[in-house]
Amino acid sequence: MSCKCTHLWNAISLIAVVLTTQGFCASDVNNGRFELYEFNEVNVPTGWQCENYTDVVGNFIPHPGEGGFANWRIDTTAGLFPFEGEHFLVLSTGDMPEQVTYAKVWQSITIDACDKLTGVYFFGTCDYRPYDDFAYIKLIPPPGDLNLSEVNIVQISIPDLGDFSSMSGWKRFEYTFDINQAGTYNLTIFVGDYEDEYWDSYFIVDGIVLCHDPPAAGDLSCDCTVNFQDFAFLAADWLRNCNNPSDHNDPNSHCLLGTDLTGDGPVDINDLQVMSEYWLEGIKEE
Ligand SMILES: [Ca+2]
Numbered sequence: 124m125s126c127k128c129t130h131l132w133n134a135i136s137l138i139a140v141v142l143t144t145q146g147f148c149a150s151d152v153n154n155g156r157f158e159l160y161e162f163n164e165v166n167v168p169t170g171w172q173c174e175n176y177t178d179v180v181g182n183f184i185p186h187p188g189e190g191g192f193a194n195w196r197i198d199t200t201a202g203l204f205p206f207e208g209e210h211f212l213v214l215s216t217g218d219m220p221e222q223v224t225y226a227k228v229w230q231s232i233t234i235d236a237c238d239k240l241t242g243v244y245f246f247g248t249c250d251y252r253p254y255d256d257f258a259y260i261k262l263i264p265p266p267g268d269l270n271l272s273e274v275n276i277v278q279i280s281i282p283d284l285g286d287f288s289s290m291s292g293w294k295r296f297e298y299t300f301d302i303n304q305a306g307t308y309n310l311t312i313f314v315g316d317y318e319d320e321y322w323d324s325y326f327i328v329d330g331i332v333l334c335h336d337p338p339a340a341g342d343l344s345c346d347c348t349v350n351f352q353d354f355a356f357l358a359a360d361w362l363r364n365c366n367n368p369s370d371h372n373d374p375n376s377h378c379l380l381g382t383d384l385t386g387d388g389p390v391d392i393n394d395l396q397v398m399s400e401y402w403l404e405g406i407k408e409e
Pocket residue numbers: 156157158205206207208209210211329330
């Protein structure tokens with residue numbers, strides 16, 4: 124092989140390594156932050172397969188044709204803003220009587236043991252009980268894969284909130300996988316009508332990442348590490364009591380992100396102690 128060819132071969136090998144590395148990275152959540160979208164009739168999120176009403180927006184205000192949002196806990200005039208970046212995903216069950224009773228997005232992801240899936244969600248409804256519209260985030264094994272079981276990450280429905288009501292803001296979720304759960308799944312985000320086809324419910328998500336070697340606690344901002352961004356959430360809630368409904372449901376609190384790390388109610392020195400134990404642990408995922 125001539126010298127020139129050797130250089131060429133080395134270059135091809137390098138490209139192969141890069142492609143292999145990128146192939147590995149592709150097993151992470153693709154556009155889980157919903158910053159990329161296709162301009163269309165609605166803004167379909169790049170990297171996800173979609174069915175029915177899906178939208179990528181920078182601000183969300185409920186817009187029912189019927190039903191109402193009298194008991195929503197956010198300021199429905201200002202609406203909801205992104206948890207991170209400039210955009211997030213909105214799924215809706217749809218409104219007037221129609222064939223459509225659900226919306227969903229999904230993509231294939233590969234999980235390793237000890238990975239942590241984290242992100243934030245918001246659920247709000249213009250419907251009422253007992254028409255218990257519901258939403259979930261699940262990992263669903265591909266058809267025919269009998270070795271893996273479904274993994275429930277988030278489940279919520281109208282009885283969790285009350286009629287014509289919503290959460291008070293973004294709520295953080297996290298799920299750490301064990302070795303028996305390692306494998307390839309469809310990461311599925313879904314909202315559905317229950318019993319009838321009337322009136323909107325909305326399921327809204329942002330900031331979904333799969334963390335490798337994550338800190339065990341303290342990452343409130345869903346970026347796989349613990350730093351001043353997380354401390355800012357905790358400091359803003361200082362001496363609140365997240366077991367107190369008025370704090371828990373205050374749109375200005377971050378209790379839903381888990382600022383009460385010890386789970387005893389107050390956000391205090393004990394929570395700061397937990398955060399400091401994991402300070403700067405984890406690798407920031409891009
Ligand atoms: Ca975002």
